[in-house]
Amino acid sequence: MKQQWKGLDIEAEGEGISRPLSRNVNLLGSMLGHSVRSIAGEEMFQLVESLRSRCKSAYEAGSDKESVRDEIQRELKSLTPNQMDWLLRAFTSFFHLVNRAEQLEITRINRERELKADAEQPRDESVMQAVHYLTRKNISYEEFLRIIDKLDMEPTLTAHPTEARRRSILHIQQNISNLLMRLNIESLIPSEKEQLLSELFSQISVLISTDDVRSTGLTVYDEVRNGLYFLTNSIWNTVPRIFTDLEDASEIYYGKRPELPAFLKYRSWIGGDRDGNPKVTSEMTSETIRHHYEAAFENYEKALSDLWYELSISSRHTIVPDLLRESIEEDNRKIDTGLDIEGYWHEPYRLKIHFMQEKLEQQKVSLKDSNEMGEGPYPVNDFLNDVQQLITSLEQGGFRQLAERGSLRKLQYQIKTFGYHLASLDIRQHSEVYQKCVGEMFRLAGVHPAYRSLDEQEKVALLQSELESPRPLIPRHAELSDASSELMNTFGVVAKALDRNPDVIGSIIVSMTHEVSDLLEVLLIARETALWVYQDGQVASKLDVVPLFETVDDLTASRKVMTELFQNSIYQKHLANRGQFQEIMLGYSDSNKDGGYWMANWALHKAQEDLALVCDQHGVTCRLFHGRGGTVGRGGGRSNQAILGLPQVCHNGKIRFTEQGEVISFRYALPTIARRHLEQMVNAMIRSTAGASHEKTHHFNSDSKAVAMMEEISHRSMKAYKTFTRRDEVWKWYAEITPIEFISALPIASRPVSRKSGKEVDFDSLRAIPWVFAWTQTRYNLPGWFGTGEALNSYLKDHPEDLEMMRRLYQESRFFRSVIDNAIRELARAHLEMAERYSRQAENGYHQDIVSEFEMARDHLLSISQEDELLASNPVIRKSISLRNPYTDVLNMLQIELMHRNRDEALKTSKLRHALFSSINGIAAAMQSTG
Known part of the structure; x- marks a missing residue:
């Protein structure tokens, strides 16, 4: 029997909303209301419906909207805590559902456009369109390959506290997305449709009954695990698709299918960023590296297991290339797997994969051995070579399509992109911490009793003198303060990690860089831990040191600082050893908080050009690292448009950018959204690197x-x-x-949100994220x-x-x-x-x-x-805002009432505090942003 859903009548129609989106939103609203009625009862449903309909009526022409809202605000005063809780859950759940419906709408639109696209009119902002554009500009195949060789893109996941949702909520939303996608298949028979609708209703009922506030704060390990979830799922599977898209485009427009370099790689700050977070210790960084390895090996093991079943090709029915036979014989001489080789001799591909599985296991065991040095028995390049041998063998055996488009090609790009380390880990710390550590070392070594009192010129002179000295500055077990000892331990972890794998650590990032000494201090600490060596007038360095310019004043001064740094003789030798490469990070959040929206945008734009020019003038290859947040108030916006809008001199093919909190969840929760995000970025990078972004465009x-x-x-x-x-x-x-007081206490991150409590807040102590978060609420x-x-x-x-x-x-x-x-x-x-x-x-x-x-x-x-x-x-965004406004109003008025109750000491309870946290989560879902 067909179920009738007696719920909320959303009426999501009109200009700016498509029929499929309207149908999904109306269905979800109806089911949500039905769920409220089923679980909480008719009276609660009527309360939800009354608030919803009256808040919506306030937007109708001729309505006395303020009187309507005043009446609602008065009524909220008489509600019980249980009623308030149910209202928060109902309206927050509505936005969780609408947000997923809108994501699926993006997927539907892109799919529709892809179906209509062809070689002459490729889909807008796709990889195909970028290559098509190059051919229209008469760019040759050889020049196309040179452009691709220049590309160096590194999205960077961070644990900044901007994701208010629990993993439990994200998991339910994922299930709802999958069910909605299946419901939109036109060929469903009635019984299938009814089953899916029943499952969807059940998931909505679970959603509304799931606590949306964590009972305890996130640990660093929780954050690492969350990052790994996206890295090993949607990112892991989407990246090879981007490379395949580019291969396809090359074949269509140039008639050739190249093997592409790994121009797209990921980095992470999660477990490495200790700026303002004492919970990120050297031990935690070491554990994070271990978790990265384990996650990568788990994915590779699954990939090889799948290939075992896929490549059941028998030598009885096809020619086996000598390359593959010789490779198997060599593996058999070196590895005793206990497998009956003769029994599998007629299935050479499976045999080769079996040896690869054994070698991968040996490598995994080797990396777990903390005493073992070097790359291990099966370096990642050997793994890659084995995959290439299989691909070549398939091509020679007549399986070209399988070689070019099958799982082996996917695995090949995954190895190139992720290696064994999955994502390189950056180490970030505040310049003040480095300075204090160096000051302690100088005092203990009898070099200078008060280093921090010196002026900048004196600091640079002293640092250079010590960097050129062959002797260690302090004994190995010198008694440093806890903070400095922890910093030295972290560098020890970095040194050990790099001895095993040069890709496992990315950069050392210096927050709040003000002067040249801020960077030379890092080199001195690196020297003390054998990461940086000066001998016979030459430098051998294992790491890149990255300045982070964050305030308006520092952005303005960045050109001067980098000029002086590049002119410093010891740093010149460091750069020579690092291939004349310098990464420079720009902080969007703090510059906006410091100088406001317009000044931050202009200061960043000027700094980008200034820094690129300074690097060019000194023969240094520059990669700008954009520390952008999710909201406009923290540098957010469309990433591909931001790339195209960079100053012309910045378009050298190299870029990094942060992805954090709710941005990660939005971009990578669905594979289709992940692919769209990455293809837009690659499109922008190809076009801008080729100079396309500045043709017929204002300089x-x-x-x-x-x-x-x-x-x-x-x-x-x-x-x-x-x-x-x-x-x-x-x-x-x-x-x-x-609600800054409650945002500061919200259990959404391991890092403290503010340096002081909400009641003591001042401009300097409040970080940029909660600053934006509170205004958004x-x-x-x-x-x-x-x-x-x-x-x-x-x-x-x-x-x-x-x-x-x-x-x-x-x-x-x-x-x-x-x-x-x-x-x-x-x-x-x-x-x-x-x-x-x-x-x-x-x-x-x-x-x-x-x-x-x-x-x-x-x-x-x-x-x-x-x-x-x-x-x-932009009627689509305008419609989305107008659809959301009445429902967001309910959450705002609930939050205002809860804040009012919190001022009464007699009403302050843990339940009230929990409700306030829930209201923050709800409004964050409604506004689709936190900080």
Whole structure:
């Protein structure tokens, strides 16, 4: 019998929403309501429905919306904790479901476009389109290969605390996605459809009944495990598909199918980033490396096991190439597996795979032996050579299609990409920690009693002198402070790891780099642990040292710092040993928190060009590492557009970028989304490296008038931003009206979110992530646009004639357009009427100041983009926001009531605190962002 779902009537229709998405959202809403009714009862369902329908009616024309919301806010005061809990669960679950439906819509649209695409009109932003573009520009096959050889892309997973969902919730969402995808198959028979609908309803019922707040905080191990989940599943399986896509494109447009270099590799900070996180110890880093190895071996073992069943080719029916027979005979001489070789002699591919399995097991055992040195009995290149022998043998035996497109080719690219280490681990620590350690060593060695009191010139001179000295600075077991001892132990772990595998550790990253000495100090510590050696006037270094410029002042000074570094004679020798290569990291989050949205964007853009030019001038190959967050307020936005918008001199084919928290979950939860994300990145990198991104495109930094305008607007914007955010009374208001106190305690990461408690918060102690997180919760979205209104308003009053230049830049400059479009999107996502309700919680509010700034920003940005309303040219996003708004309002009003109750000491309970955490998770799901 067909089930009738008696739930929420979402009515997700109209411009900007497709029929399939509308159908899925309406189905999910109906099932969710039915689940609430089934589990919590009719009365609770009616309460959910009443709040939902009234909040939705507040958006109807002619509605007295504030009266409606005031009435709801009053009613919430009388609700019991259990009622509040059910409301939070119902509306949070709704957004978990809608978010998955929207992801599946992206998948559906891409699939639809791929079905319509052909060689003449490839799908937009695909790998195929990038190669097609090259051929239209008459780029030869040889030049195409040179472009691919230049590519060096390294997405970097971090454990920054921006994923509020539990793994349990993510797992249920994954099940729901799979069921929805199967439901959208048109050939289902009625019984199959009913079964899938029943399973979907069951999963929704489990979702609403699952605790969305962790009972305890995440450990570092939990974070490592979460990162490994994505690395060993969607990333592991998607990366080979990207290489295959590029091979296919080459064959279509150039008639040749090349074996490609591994231009796409992953790195991780999880278990290596100890900046501000004392829980990431040297022991934890060592354990992380071990977990990486184990995860990689587990995947390789499964791959070889699958190949054993796949390659059942018999020598009785096909020719076996001599290459394969000779390889098997050599393995048989060296390895005693106990297998009946004669019994499998007629299945040579299986026999070869069996030997590979045995060698892989020996390598795994070797890496577990902490006393063993070197690469081990089966180095990764030997593993790769064995796979290549199998591919070549298949080609020679007449199985070309299987060789080029089968599981062996996939495994080949996985080995090239992931090696045995899976993802290279970076070690990040604050410059202050390195400086304190060096100061201690100098004092213990009798070199200088107060190193930290020296000026920069004196520090550099002393460091250079010591780096050129052959003697160790301190005895091996010198008594250092706990922090310095831990740092030295970490470098010891790095040294040991690199002795086994040169790819297992990526870079040493120095947070808050201010001066040249910040980097030379790292080299000195590396020398003490045999990672860096100076002998006979030459340097032998096992690691790259990466400066991280984070504040506006440091970004501005970065060119000077790097110039001085490249001119330092000892660092020149270090660079010579490292192949004249330098990676430089730029911090998007802290620069935005420090100087505001417009200034951060401009300071970063200038620094990118300055640093690329400095590297070119000194004959250094540069790779910029972009520390971007998920939200616009932390440098977020579309990654491929950000690549294309970089200054022209930065397009050398090399790039790194961070991926964190909810960004990882969004990009890699579904294989189809993962592929789309990576193909967009590869498309942008191929085109930009070939110079395509700047053909018929405005060269922003070569336009002196545009540069002068941006400089002036940036300073005006930063002044307005700092004038507002640096006021003590504003910070007191911020702490009162936002849920920062509870965000600081939210168990979503091992790293402390703030250096102080919420009640003691000040600008300097609060980190960039919770800063953005709290503003997002209140619907102000302030970090993504504040300062823009006052800056544009005052500038255009003084220079009204420049409006036309801005409009031209908006059409011609990718960089300028992204600055405008990202701010417009954040304004559209803001909801000042709801934000005002948060502002009422404090006696002296600053809501009207924000409203004035918002209105100026909105009016001027619309004037520049020449649109009548926010997101007028993007009805899909506009519809998504309008669909979400009424339901988000419910969660906001629930959170406001919970914060009000928390001020009453008599009402403070662990249940109330848990409810506040749930409200934060719910709004994060609604806004699709945290920090």
